Structures are given as structure tokens and as C-alpha cells.
Amino acid sequence: MDLQISVFLLFILFTAGHSFSCYVCSNLGDSCADQKLKTCPSGSSKCISLTVASQGRKTRQISVNMKMKECAVDCRSGSMNVGISKVSFSCCNTDQCNVQDVPDPPNIPNGMKCFSCDGHNCSNTVSCSGSEDRCIKAKGIVGDQSIDVKGCVSKSICDSTFIPNVQNITCCAGNLCNGAQSVTQSVLFLCGSLLSYFLMH
Template sequence: MHLLALVFGIVLLPAAYPLKCYECIPGSLGTCTDTQRECPSSYQCAALKVTSYAGASELLSMDMKSCALPVECVDGSINFGISRTVLTSKCCNSELCNTQPAPAPSKSNPNGKKCYFCNGQECTATLNCLGSEDHCISTTVSSGGAQTVLKGCASKLLCSATQNAQIQALIGQEISCCQGDFCNSASSISAGLLLLVAPLVSLFTLS
């Protein structure tokens, strides 16, 4: 009798529907239109803003919406001295709840952490990390057939396994994160002509 009641109880439970969210993926012009999609199980609705700077000048601000895993709802930045990319996100768990864009990044002040960055032909310049940037970072990127060394500061969340794998997909090389002032090697390496780092759009899983 108890087993029969349990079976009927399970059958009569309301079906578990996937969460429906807005999706908006910018095109070449940086604009997009909201559409609706059903998210995979365990995904949330999310909005992400990617803002890139060269020095104090804002180069680009891009908004997007989609489904995301909880671990992908992060705020943080990667700072290579000549360029800095800041990610802000806003995630929620109700139907079509990601109507609003992610918040704009707040003003970031030096936090006392110091890392090396590449300035011209040398990678021995001192970079004062900003905001939540609590790790030093090193990577090598390919540009026009040449290898370019990049060093700087990064937020801990962007050095975690999930986000690191996606950053590697963007840059194409392994990224090394470490803790401690100037832990990202003081060796002098020809950095070549540094390019502004592209916005870290691939941090947002578009599954």
C-alpha cells in the first residue's frame, strides 16, 4: 500500500521544466536583440558585461545574456598594464529574470598587491593591482606568427580551474597564476609589440 502511494505520488508530481532565460549575444556591431531559450538543467539566467580599458580610457563595453552555471557568475578583472578587462555578472533563478544588464564596473583602487608587467621590450615593470586583483599572471600569446609575453594582475576567480580553461580557449596558451608580490617572474623577455587583449567574451558559456 505504501509503495503504491509512493508511485502515485511521483507520477502526480508536477513536471520539472527547464528554466527559460533571455539570450542576447552581440554581433560584430556589439548589439543584439533579446530572444528566449530553455537552459540545461542546473543552469541559471545570467547577464554579463565585459568592459575593456586602455589606461584610464574605456575602449569597449559589451553586454550579453544567456544561461550560465553558478561557477560562471563571477566578477573580476585581468590587468596587463597597457590593457585591463573587467567582467561583471548578475545571475538569477526565476523564469526570464535576466531582463536587466549586468552592473557597470565600480571604480577600482590600488589594493597594495604588486606584479610585473611587460612594458616595451622588458617584463620588469611594476604594476599596482586594482580592486580584486590578488594574483599575478603570466601567459604567452601568438600574434602574427610571433610569441608575445603578457604579465600582470588577475582576480582569484579568473584563475580558478573553470574560468582558466575558458581564458586559455581565448588566448590559446596556458595561463600561470600565482600569489605573492612579483611572483610572476622578473626575467627580461622580449615582449614585442603588445596588442590590446580582446574582451574575455568566452568566459560566458554559450551552451
Template sequence: MLLLLIFGIVLLPKAFALKCYECLPGLSACTDTPKDCPSSTHCSAMRVISYAGSSKLSELSMKTCALAEQCVEGSINFGVSKTVLSTKCCTSELCNKQPAPDPPKNNPNGKKCYRCDGKTCTGTLNCEGNEDYCVSSEVDVGGNKMTMKGCASKSLCSSKGSAQIAEGLGSELSCCQGNYCNSAGAAIASLVILVAPLISLVLFS
């Protein structure tokens, strides 16, 4: 009986682990490769799109295993640049065959945050779609500190991940709730662990 219990403890995680497609961006075009994922993860397809104004700068697509808290959608909008994250997660075998959907077309939602023009951060940015938080940061660009302010989706804001954001963006990036709350000194919550490295890759590589 004890032996059966031990086998059950060892084998159960594997029995309930999903097999998902993995396709990670690299130097060459990626192909879907089946992968055994850890237990308690989902299959995911993700798309990260970077814009400069209304022009699309780059698009990054990937498929992999993901934790439930990484299955989020949203955007970060600095006015001069915007990054949109679209994620589709599922919980059946090899269910992430299709790429993540195109993000929806967003219209102004009535929320307003400060944005920066050069060294001045008193301009108004009209938030779009589900961007219901304001965001602010000082980013290290070529050895110079650049202040960036704008709008962010609630789904991308979390109290975790400060260390990875500092590494990826060059400084802490913070969210707050309320119109124009991202004035000097406003710092409430850091962005989620998953999104920060992707944003730094798309915006600042």
C-alpha cells in the same frame, strides 16, 4: 509503487529546473526569450567590458543559464588592456530580467605584478579592486607570439580549463599568488572555463 518511483526519477529534474531569460549577443539586437534550463543551474545576467587604458573599447551583455561556478565577478588587467566581468545570478523563475550591474570603480589594492612593454616584461602593474593574483601568457597575434603579464582576480582562477584557454588565446594562460610572481617560468593555475572564450572574443577578435 515501482512505477511511481520511475516517474519520480524522470520528472523530478524537470520539476526543479528553472525557466530563465536567454539573450545572447549576435549580429542583431537580442531580445529576452524564456528558456527551460537544465536542473542544478541558475539564471544569470553577464556583462564583459574591455578597456584600452582608461578608454572603453567594447561591452558585451548576455543572459542565459549558468552553473554555480560560472557566477563569478572579477577582472584581468594587462596594463595596456583590461577585461572586467560582472555577473548576477539568481534562483527563481525568470529572475534574470535585469542586466548585470556596472562593475565597481576599482582603486589600487597594494598588490603588484609584472607587466610587459613591447618585448620587455619588467614593468610594474599596480593591481586594482579584487585583482589579487598575477597572470602571464604568450598570445598568438597575427602569427606572432606576444607575451602578456598583469593582474587577475582570484575568482577567475581555477585549476580547470587549460584546453579551452589554449584554444581561445593561442596558448596557456596562468595565474599565481604573490607580488611579482608572474616572472619567467611562473605557471600555477589556468583561468576558469567560462571567462577565457569571452576574453579572447573581446580582446583578440
């Protein structure tokens, strides 16, 4: 009996000291060379890495590249393209698993197209690439303003159950299935909301 209690207490001592940790960084540039190891807060059981590539409106050439890593409560791997920016997400669930940077968002079209928004106009189209097999349409809420967002997205991102400040998320399969309409705000909000969801929760 004493041996069983001793083994149990040793097990508790060895396992209690181990905390889940992820690499963290936020870097405007091509890599997370300055990443640090962070003990994740209670409830976090996943690590996320992401790359955001913002493009010039007219040239569609990448003008800003940003790499980020953080702890997450929940996240999904995949990518999203809303015309003026692309985001690649990589999510893993083992200790310190996000040591590698996520590659830049895919640039090889997969044959699918979706409508995207550019200022007031949502009749623009964007070519989907990589795993982006769905079109997305969503409403973002900033204060008392509503923002329409459209583009290409991976099914895994569509399957997220809750994204703060984003409502009426609908995803559809098929070319241009997310419809063209006029809007009044920028499309960058959805990227910001997704990032805040993945990084803060």
C-alpha cells in the same frame, strides 16, 4: 498504490516542463537594455553577466564598454585587468538570476601591482583593484601562434580548471610576482579566450 503512481506521474509532468533559463544580450554601451530570456542548452546550469572595459593605451581612460549575458556550463565571479582592458564577471546558478547588469570593473586600487604586456613589452605595470589579489601569466594559442598575457586577476578566475586555447596559466600572490619579459603579440587574446570559455561552455 494507484495514488503513489498518480503522484509520481504528476511530479514528472510538472518538473519536465521547467527548463533552466538565463537572460542574454551583447551590447556595446552602458547597459543590456535589450536583454531577452533564453532557454539554456542541456548541461548549462549557470548564468553569467560580464562587463568589458577597454582602455586607451596612453590615457588609460575607458574608451569602449561592452555588456554581455549568457548561459554557461561553468563560470566564476571575479575580475581581471590586463592593462588595456578590464573584465568583471558575475556568475550565478539559479533560474533567470542574471537580470542585473554587472557593474563596471573596479577602479579603486587595492595596493597590489602586477606586470602587464603592451605589444612587445611586458615590463609595464598595472594596479590591481577590487578582488584582484593575484597576478596572472598565461600563454594563449591562436592558430599556430603563441601569445603571452599578464595582468591582475581574482583568485576565483585562477581556480578555473579549463580554459580553451589558453595554456600554462599560473597565478601568484605578491607584488610584481608574474615577472617582466618581452613578448610579440597583443594581450587582448586572454580576455577573448575567457569570454569564449564562459559563454560557449
